[in-house]
Amino acid sequence: MTSSPSPADTSDIAQAPLLSVNALSERLVTQLVDEAASLRIAISRTEAGTVIADAGVDAPGSLDAGVLIARICMGGLGRVSTRMSAENTPLWPVMIDVQTSWPVLACLGSQYAGWSLSATKEQTGGKKFFSLGSGPARALAGKEDLFTELGYRDRHDHGALVLEVDRLPPQVIVDKVVNDCGLAPERLTLIVTPTHSVAGTVQVVARVVEVALHKTHVLGVDLAEVVEGSGCAPLPPPAPDGIAAMGRTNDAILYGGRVHLTVQHDAVARRLAAELPSSNARDYGRPFADIFTAFNYDFYQIDPALFAPAEVWISSLESGATYHGGKVDAALLQAQWGAP
Structure with missing residues (x-):
């Protein structure tokens, strides 16, 4: 009797140095700059020539712009699209797929909003500025410990960074x-994509797989285990209030996000199916805006286990089995956003 071979190391961590997320997204x-008018975004340049793409501050932006920006955020290594949901599964009319x-490289090496950028009012000559940077330029700077863990740094002569903030960045x-x-x-x-804008809403909800990868990392699972990632989440209507907008985009993933990951080993698949869903969190069950407000607008007081998709399927290359955990809460979403 012969034993089954161990799954090959097909992880993108091993192969990541062969790829440049900045080159792939260039x-x-x-396209974003060339098609700015049809995407309803505004392009400006600093005196030194840096391109600033306004996708929701003064320019209206659009759903198409949000999809393209989400693809840029993933370093050109992900497909992002929208669709109308089927009539027999009315979670919400519009879904993001x-x-x-390349789940680890696309989601954590590029898309993850991990670069903290801030300036004092003295530095800006006005009011203080803060934003988290996401997208491929993170891998050029390598300012986060995460890049040491991934063993990845990019080298390219062009770069792009996405800022989820409601004002254009100051020169500093x-x-x-x-x-x-x-x-x-x-x-x-x-x-620049404010959360309350159309494009901002799209690009945040398109992080549904990234949220699953980040939770996998928080759980201490070897990221080399993860070899494929797919997901979907409902696209809520933008809200004019910043806190409400942030609440809607988070709720879309925490209560409506569905993710399928393929991993190397069976034990990992079992564990992730049990531990990955957001329902494991202490704070699960309330709209995110209410939770955020209750903790005095401090993300760090919220149970980190909450930041995860609602429902997961985890497939094992070792056994061929797929394990399921969690469930969506359509009632909570519809109560917050209005019935579909």
Whole structure:
């Protein structure tokens, strides 16, 4: 009797150094700039030539812009699209679908909003500025410990960074990103997507697989286990209030997000199916905006287990089995957003 072979190391961590997330997303950035008028975004340049793409501050932005920005965020290694949900599964009329064959590199090496960028009012000459940077330029700067864990740094002569904030970045932030990324100013593109904008709503909800990867990392699972990732989440209507908008985008994933991951080993698949869903969290069951307000607008007081998709399927290459955990809460979403 012969034993089954162990699954090969098909993880993107092992193969990541072969790819540049900035090179792969460069054509998408070019498309964003070239098609700015039809995408309803505004393009400006600093005196040194850095491109600023306004996708929701003064320009209205659009759903199509949000989809393209989400693809840029994933370093050109993910597919993002929208669809109308089927009549017999009326979770919400419009859904966002995400798929990547490079889940660790696309989601954590690029899409994750992990670069903290801030400036004092003295530095800006006005009011203080804060934003988390996401997208491929993070891998050029390598300011986060995460890149040491991933064993990945990018090298490319162009870069793009997405800022989820309601104002355009001051020059001091532009200069910092340029210097930390080692780029010529004219070869950096900064894309601004407020959460309350259409494009901002899209690009945040398109993080449904990334949220699953981040929770996997928080659980201490070896990221080399994860070899494929797909997911979907409902696309809520934008809210004019920043806290409400953040609540809606988080609820879309925490209570409506569905993710399928393929991992190397059976034991990992079993564990993730049991521990990954958001329902494991102490704070689960209330709208995110209510939770955030109750903790005095401090993310760090919220149980980190909450930041996860609502429902998961985890498939094992070792056994061929698929394990399921969690469930969506359509009633909570519909009560917050209005019936579909």
